[in-house]
Amino acid sequence: MRLRRWNTPKVAITHNRDEAAAIKQALELLQITSAIGNEDVIVITPNWVNNKQPDSAVVVGPESLRQIIRIFKAKTPKRIVVATGTADGETKEVMDSVGFGKVIAEEGVEFIDLNHGPFVRIDLEHPIVKATNLNRLYEEVTVLVSFTQLKQHEEATMSAAIKNIALGWPSAEEHGHPKKNLGIHTDLHGFIYAMAQKVPIDLSIVSASPAMIGTGPSKGISRHTGLVVAGCDPVAADTVAARLLGFKPQAVRYLFECGNNKIGQSVIDKINIVGIPLVEAENIFSRAAYGDGLAVDKK
Numbered sequence: 001m002r003l004r005r006w007n008t009p010k011v012a013i014t015h016n017r018d019e020a021a022a023i024k025q026a027l028e029l030l031q032i033t034s035a036i037g038n039e040d041v042i043v044i045t046p047n048w049v050n051n052k053q054p055d056s057a058v059v060v061g062p063e064s065l066r067q068i069i070r071i072f073k074a075k076t077p078k079r080i081v082v083a084t085g086t087a088d089g090e091t092k093e094v095m096d097s098v099g100f101g102k103v104i105a106e107e108g109v110e111f112i113d114l115n116h117g118p119f120v121r122i123d124l125e126h127p128i129v130k131a132t133n134l135n136r137l138y139e140e141v142t143v144l145v146s147f148t149q150l151k152q153h154e155e156a157t158m159s160a161a162i163k164n165i166a167l168g169w170p171s172a173e174e175h176g177h178p179k180k181n182l183g184i185h186t187d188l189h190g191f192i193y194a195m196a197q198k199v200p201i202d203l204s205i206v207s208a209s210p211a212m213i214g215t216g217p218s219k220g221i222s223r224h225t226g227l228v229v230a231g232c233d234p235v236a237a238d239t240v241a242a243r244l245l246g247f248k249p250q251a252v253r254y255l256f257e258c259g260n261n262k263i264g265q266s267v268i269d270k271i272n273i274v275g276i277p278l279v280e281a282e283n284i285f286s287r288a289a290y291g292d293g294l295a296v297d298k299k
Contacts, residue, residue: 002142002200003200004200004201004202004232004233005032005035005142005143005202005203005232006032006035006202006203006232006233007232007233008232008233008272009231009232009233009235009236009264009265009270009271009272010030010231010232010233010236010271010272010274011229011230011231011233011236011237011240011271011272011273011274012025012026012027012029012030012228012229012230012231012273012274012275013026013227013228013229013240013273013274013275013276013277013278013281014026014029014227014228014230014275014276015226015227015228015276015281015284016226016228017209017224017226019061019063019064019207019209019226019228020061020063020064020066020067021067022207022209022226022227022228023064023067023068023205023207023228023230024067024071025228025275026205026228026229026230026275027071027203027205027230029230029274029275030203030230030231030232030274032203032232033071033072033074033075034075036072036075036077036143037075037077038076038077038078039077039078039142040075040077040078040079040142040143041077041078041079041081041140041141041142041143042072042077042079042080042081042141042142042143042145043081043082043083043137043141043143043144043145044065044068044069044072044080044081044082044083044145044147045082045083045084045114045144045145045146045147045164045165045168045169046059046060046065046082046084046100046147046148047059047060047084047147047148047149047159047164047168048060048084048086048091048094048095048098048100048168049086049087049088049217049218052098052218053098054098054210055210055222056210056218056222057149057151057210057211057212057220057222057223058149058212058217058218059094059098059149060147060148060149060207061207062098062099062100062102062103063103064147064207065082065100065103065147066103066106066107068145068147068205069082069103069107069109070107072145073107073109077143079110080107080109080110081109081110081111081112081137081141082100082104082109082110082111082112083111083112083113083114083135083137084113084114084168084169085113085114085115085116085168085169085170085171085172086115086172086177087167087172087177087178087179087217088177088178089177090113090115091113091114091115092113095111112135112137114134114135114137114168114169114170114171115171115172115173116135116171116173117133117135117136117171117173118135118136119133119134119135119136119171120133120134120135120136120138120139121133121134122134122138122198124191124194124195124197124198125194125197126187126190126191126194127187127190128182128183128186128187128190128191129182129183129184129191129194132170132171132174132175133170133171133173133174134169134170134171134199135169135171138169138199143202143203144165144199144200144201144202144203145201145202145203145204145205146161146162146164146165146201146203146204146205146234147164147205147207148160148161148163148164148205148206148207149206149207149208149210149211149212150206150207150208150211150212150229150241150244150245151211151212151216151217151220152212152213152214152215152216152220152245153215153216153217154215154216154217154219155185155188156188156189156192156252156254157247157251157252157253158238158241158242158245158247158252158255159216159217160204160206160237160238160241160242161201161204161205161206161234161237161238161241162192162196162201162204162234162235162238162254162255162258163192163254165195165196165199165201165234166191166192166195166196166199167179167184167192169195169199170184170195188254189252189253189254189257190254192254193253193254193257193258193261196234196235196254196258196263197261197263201234202232203230203231203232204229204230204231204232204233204234204237204238205228205229205230206228206229206230206237206238206241207227207228208223208225208226208227208228208229208241208244208285209224209225209226209227209228210222210223210224210225211223211225211227211244211245211285211289213245213289213290223288223289224288225244225284225285225288225289226284226288227244227276227281227284227285229241229244229281233264233265233271234258234263234264235255235258235259235263235264235265235266236264236265236266236271238252238255238258239255239259239265239266239268239271240268240271240273240278242255243268243278243281243282243296243297244281244282244285244286245285246286246294246296247296248296249266268297278297279295279297279298282294282295282296282297282298283295
């Protein structure tokens, strides 16, 4: 497995009603894009679960995807690829219906449907799914960006950067729609952890504008909070994002396993949080979601 491009447990929290602006502010705070070179292959994996509009909190926003593409285009890498595989239906149908296809065409970047090959085969440390096919882009990517909405999840507890990659990359050709045929969901937390061991995420962008509360991944309640969490360490980013939903890593088994096994940092006091303070972000989120201020980390 290749090493992550950046290993620092630094996480930016920003607040802006304009999601794209909040993302831009977060990446400026992280100060990482200067490391991008003209030999890099940037792969952006957005969360396109199924054919719903962005206000539902089921999928990410097209204009926010455009913002991320433009930030990397300014660094003139070798390739920029938008790549994901939907859980329900054909990826291209979701792409074109929601407006992602228009953004990809206008920005002149590549698109690859990860539900289809050509594939490489990787082994997994999982009791049921012992191996899986991944698109051969897996061997070509040098910077992997996970871009997703923050959600509560009926099986995974929460869905953020790590789960987005773990479920977006395996092929529906092999696992079926919605990727349940061969045992992924029989031990979903174990599968997400097994994928996190094999697929390093270089940049995590988790938007809570909107976020999904109540349940998920597609039947919950959408709430616009204006918050974005971004980080170079996917475990640290998801740990901070989990706080907004009221969870510590122990409440999310795959996140707990990732932290314990040093895939990333899950101890909140060891995460360098820049931008909005964590407690302030927790209160912003809870007021927007529930109508009152709540903070896991309030002293």
